[in-house]
Amino acid sequence: MKTLRDVTVGNTVKVVQLRGEGAVKRRIMDMGITRGTEVFVRKLAPLGDPIEVNVRGYELSLRKADAEMIEVE
Amino acid sequence: MDIRIALAGNPNSGKTTLFNKLTGSNQFVGNWPGVTVEKKEGKLIVDKEVVLTDLPGIYSLSPYTLEEVVARNYLIEERPNAILNIVDGTNLERNLYLTTQLVELGIPVVIAINMMDVVRKNGDKINIQELSRQLGCKIVEISALKGTGVKEAAAAAVEAAQNGKTIPQHTFSGPVEHALAHIEEAAVHGLPEEQQRWYAIKVFERDDKVLEQLKISKETLDHIEKDIQAAEKELDDDAESIITNERYLYIAEILKSSYKKHKAGQLSTSDKIDKVVTNRWLGLPIFALVMALVYWIAMVGVGASATDWANDGLFGDGYHLFGIGTSAYEEEAEAYGDAMNAISAFYELDTEAENFDADAALAELKTVTGEGTATVTVEDEETLATEDMTVYFDKVPEDAGDDVIGMSFQDAVAYVEEKGFEEPDPAEYGVWVPGVPALVDKLLCDEEGEPRVADWLYGLIQDGIVAGVGAVLGFVPQMLVLFLMLAFLEACGYMARIAFVLDRIFRRFGLSGKSFIPMLIGTGCGIPGVMASRTIENERDRRMTIMTTTFIPCGAKVPFIAMIAGAIFGGSPLVSVSAYFIGMAAIVISGIMLKKTRMFAGDPAPFVMELPAYHWPTLGNVLRSMWERGWSFIKKAGTIILLSTIAVWFLSRFGVVDGAFRMLEEDEIGMSLLGRVGSAIAWIFAPLGWGEWRAVVASVTGLVAKENIVGTMGVLYGGGEGTVYQALANAFTGITGYSFLVFNLLCAPCFAAIGAIKREMNSRKWTWFAIGYQCLFAYAVALMINQFGGLFTGNMNVIGLIAALIVLCGMVYMLFFRKYQEATKLEKTVKI
Numbered sequence: 001m002k003t004l005r006d007v008t009v010g011n012t013v014k015v016v017q018l019r020g021e022g023a024v025k026r027r028i029m030d031m032g033i034t035r036g037t038e039v040f041v042r043k044l045a046p047l048g049d050p051i052e053v054n055v056r057g058y059e060l061s062l063r064k065a066d067a068e069m070i071e072v073e
Numbered sequence: 074m075d076i077r078i079a080l081a082g083n084p085n086s087g088k089t090t091l092f093n094k095l096t097g098s099n100q101f102v103g104n105w106p107g108v109t110v111e112k113k114e115g116k117l118i119v120d121k122e123v124v125l126t127d128l129p130g131i132y133s134l135s136p137y138t139l140e141e142v143v144a145r146n147y148l149i150e151e152r153p154n155a156i157l158n159i160v161d162g163t164n165l166e167r168n169l170y171l172t173t174q175l176v177e178l179g180i181p182v183v184i185a186i187n188m189m190d191v192v193r194k195n196g197d198k199i200n201i202q203e204l205s206r207q208l209g210c211k212i213v214e215i216s217a218l219k220g221t222g223v224k225e226a227a228a229a230a231v232e233a234a235q236n237g238k239t240i241p242q243h244t245f246s247g248p249v250e251h252a253l254a255h256i257e258e259a260a261v262h263g264l265p266e267e268q269q270r271w272y273a274i275k276v277f278e279r280d281d282k283v284l285e286q287l288k289i290s291k292e293t294l295d296h297i298e299k300d301i302q303a304a305e306k307e308l309d310d311d312a313e314s315i316i317t318n319e320r321y322l323y324i325a326e327i328l329k330s331s332y333k334k335h336k337a338g339q340l341s342t343s344d345k346i347d348k349v350v351t352n353r354w355l356g357l358p359i360f361a362l363v364m365a366l367v368y369w370i371a372m373v374g375v376g377a378s379a380t381d382w383a384n385d386g387l388f389g390d391g392y393h394l395f396g397i398g399t400s401a402y403e404e405e406a407e408a409y410g411d412a413m414n415a416i417s418a419f420y421e422l423d424t425e426a427e428n429f430d431a432d433a434a435l436a437e438l439k440t441v442t443g444e445g446t447a448t449v450t451v452e453d454e455e456t457l458a459t460e461d462m463t464v465y466f467d468k469v470p471e472d473a474g475d476d477v478i479g480m481s482f483q484d485a486v487a488y489v490e491e492k493g494f495e496e497p498d499p500a501e502y503g504v505w506v507p508g509v510p511a512l513v514d515k516l517l518c519d520e521e522g523e524p525r526v527a528d529w530l531y532g533l534i535q536d537g538i539v540a541g542v543g544a545v546l547g548f549v550p551q552m553l554v555l556f557l558m559l560a561f562l563e564a565c566g567y568m569a570r571i572a573f574v575l576d577r578i579f580r581r582f583g584l585s586g587k588s589f590i591p592m593l594i595g596t597g598c599g600i601p602g603v604m605a606s607r608t609i610e611n612e613r614d615r616r617m618t619i620m621t622t623t624f625i626p627c628g629a630k631v632p633f634i635a636m637i638a639g640a641i642f643g644g645s646p647l648v649s650v651s652a653y654f655i656g657m658a659a660i661v662i663s664g665i666m667l668k669k670t671r672m673f674a675g676d677p678a679p680f681v682m683e684l685p686a687y688h689w690p691t692l693g694n695v696l697r698s699m700w701e702r703g704w705s706f707i708k709k710a711g712t713i714i715l716l717s718t719i720a721v722w723f724l725s726r727f728g729v730v731d732g733a734f735r736m737l738e739e740d741e742i743g744m745s746l747l748g749r750v751g752s753a754i755a756w757i758f759a760p761l762g763w764g765e766w767r768a769v770v771a772s773v774t775g776l777v778a779k780e781n782i783v784g785t786m787g788v789l790y791g792g793g794e795g796t797v798y799q800a801l802a803n804a805f806t807g808i809t810g811y812s813f814l815v816f817n818l819l820c821a822p823c824f825a826a827i828g829a830i831k832r833e834m835n836s837r838k839w840t841w842f843a844i845g846y847q848c849l850f851a852y853a854v855a856l857m858i859n860q861f862g863g864l865f866t867g868n869m870n871v872i873g874l875i876a877a878l879i880v881l882c883g884m885v886y887m888l889f890f891r892k893y894q895e896a897t898k899l900e901k902t903v904k905i
Contacts, residue, residue, distance in 0.1 A: 046360075
């Protein structure tokens with residue numbers, strides 16, 4: 001399954017499912033990345049990690065390792 | 074009874090601005106008990122009976138982050154009379170997510186939709202009546218920045234506190250509601266009715282903090298678990314995610330009917346700025362530029378003159394008002410210094426001798442004959458380094474180099490004939506304002522300058538109290554300059570980008586990208602460095618930064634490093650370069666080791682961070698934030714700094730001489746109580762290669778201020794044959810000298826920095842842990858340097874070597890072999 005980590009910059013994807021559990025998963029969902037949400041990958045940080053995405057009309061940054069928990073299509 | 078209202082909302086929603094607008098100057102700033110999270114309370118300007126509590130900025134009421142637990146514990150346990158929920162109108166979806174949780178608490182909620190001016194400018198439409206009906210609470214439109222609607226919001230909150238009631242309007246899907254009904258019946262029916270829904274939802278989410286609090290019996294829990302699992306199976310997700318999902322679905326549903334966005338998908342100004350500022354290629358150069366600017370202003374341009382003024386002027390001899398007369402005085406002082414040096418090359422002059430006669434000395438000087446050149450040894454005041462300088466007898470040649478005194482002997486004689494032997498007095502140039510010690514002198518001394526009070530009292534007041542207060546206040550001006558810039562960076566939105574840009578490097582050491590600023594500032598002074606850690610949002614990263622920032626050599630350690638380099642290493646510049654590398658290595662190594670310890674492992678720290686839109690901060694907020702931080706340093710750190718300074722003054726200026734306890738002269742520190750203590754504990758430092766009381770005493774006086782080490786060593790190692798540097802070179806080998814240097818670089822910082830650590834840690838236990846760790850780490854590193862160094866130079870000590878090997882193995886194990894596991898839940902309990 002494709003995850004948010006694999007999405008190239010400039011593309012918009014739809015969230016299918018979130019893996020994992022506990023603090024990180026809840027935080028990601030609290031910030032608005034839930035099933036069916038559209039996520040636009042805006043850019044990579046200058047050092048290649050983390051990534052910046054646009055979700056629900058605002059900018060959010062998350063690490064690639066955490067982006068791997070988000071399955072998208 | 075007073076009315077209590079809690080102000081809740083997302084970070085960056087304008088909460089601080091609203092809080093300042095509502096409370097004005099009636100604020101009390103502190104910390105939430107036992108944690109490093111800031112707590113602010115204030116009385117409403119319009120009604121002094123109403124206390125407004127500013128909760129930490131949060132996105133949710135989850136049990137996972139410290140801020141959220143603090144906020145929800147306050148709401149559940151203190152149960153304020155009402156919640157004023159500030160919502161960013163330009164980002165309704167995510168902001169209302171918190172609202173859906175607040176309305177379930179059974180506390181009346183009033184929503185203040187902020188930034189309505191921006192919403193209107195964008196042409197977006199919010200149907201307030203509809204939204205208010207859907208959410209079940211009153212809504213007020215405001216602009217905290219412009220101050221519109223703020224009074225109405227406060228009035229609505231007060232009104233709700235007196236006789237409001239908020240009933241949550243949204244329902245979850247069938248299977249969830251079914252489970253919730255069971256939970257309410259089985260586990261929480263004993264609670265007040267309005268609180269039942271919140272607890273039921275938390276039990277459904279399996280919130281460990283709530284389950285702990287409710288103490289539900291095992292049977293009931295098993296029974297409930299079946300209902301939860303049934304819902305989870307039906308909806309194919311875990312309970313927590315189901316609730317989160319449905320909240321967002323619900324918000325999307327109500328916004329459909331009450332919110333119209335004018336135009337979507339266009340780049341805002343903020344987006345355009347961000348495209349450049351965190352650009353793949355420009356991001357790092359821009360970051361370097363911003364940091365260089367911050368450093369220059371805080372430490373060099375404005376900060377250094379502010380600190381010099383506060384330490385050497387206000388709490389020193391005095392200062393020239395607005396610098397009037399400073400350059401004239403400095404020119405004169407330099408000429409005087411040159412003249413004295415030139416004279417002493419050819420003639421032995423002692424202006425401080427009791428029977429000194431200026432006229433006779435001048436007459437004698439005129440008879441001195443000589444030719445060519447002579448040499449004079451000049452001592453640097455800061456580092457005690459000595460240098461041989463050439464003095465010409467009749468005329469300084471045009472092409473004289475740097476090692477020639479700028480005045481010939483004959484010119485010097487002419488100089489003293491005209492101006493006398495007295496040192497120029499800065500008070501005679503420009504507009505001179507005497508410093509605090511000079512003013513206190515006026516009170517304590519008679520016309521002849523002799524103290525009117527007992528010597529010990531005079532010493533206590535001047536060297537203990539005034540110097541201690543100076544140590545507290547001396548750093549404040551520089552700190553304020555730095556805080557001003559930090560507040561600006563935070564408010565405009567760039568601080569979050571710093572974390573974004575640097576996260577990849579710093580997370581390896583258990584630090585945040587935002588830790589960079591404290592460390593950068595720490596190269597100038599560790600005190601504002603430690604205080605700058607306030608900008609880091611995660612408590613674990615914050616504590617780690619507080620503990621490691623002072624490893625970086627600060628400005629006050631530079632003269633000491635120069636002294637060791639000059640005396641023992643022939644002035645090699647490599648010594649000071651290596652000091653910075655050791656500081657950085659200490660941070661990296663400590664970060665990796667500490668994050669694996671039990672003290673640090675308990676908190677999850679997900680890096681899922683909002684990058685707020687850039688905006689121009691308001692002057693009032695920036696100034697207020699600057700002032701709050703500066704004041705909290707004075708208040709919280711002041712006592713410890715003052716008391717410690719007085720204690721060291723007492724220990725170093727009193728002692729038993731010839732069987733009698735008395736006060737000592739400044740150069741008798743060797744006989745002081747501190748000297749005794751130094752002798753008694755010197756053995757502890759023997760494995761480091763310098764188990765000698767003089768080195769120990771110098772290290773202790775370094776706690777008052779690190780630059781004191783040089784002065785103390787000057788007194789203790791000077792006075793014999795040869796210079797201080799020669800005495801040091803005899804007392805230390807290269808290895809023991811380096812061990813001494815490294816220990817003093819890494820061990821506990823000065824009292825002022827310890828005070829700052831205490832202020833920021835907000836916990837006695839953590840302060841001691843930090844200081845203890847620093848000393849232990851310094852000891853371990855110095856031990857390894859001395860023992861392994863001894864091995865290569867043939868001074869092997871078997872026991873010491875074994876100890877050093879054990880330390881090394883321990884470090885290697887912690888660094889490379891011990892596994893690190895990120896916590897998945899917050900272990901800490903927060904008592905409100």
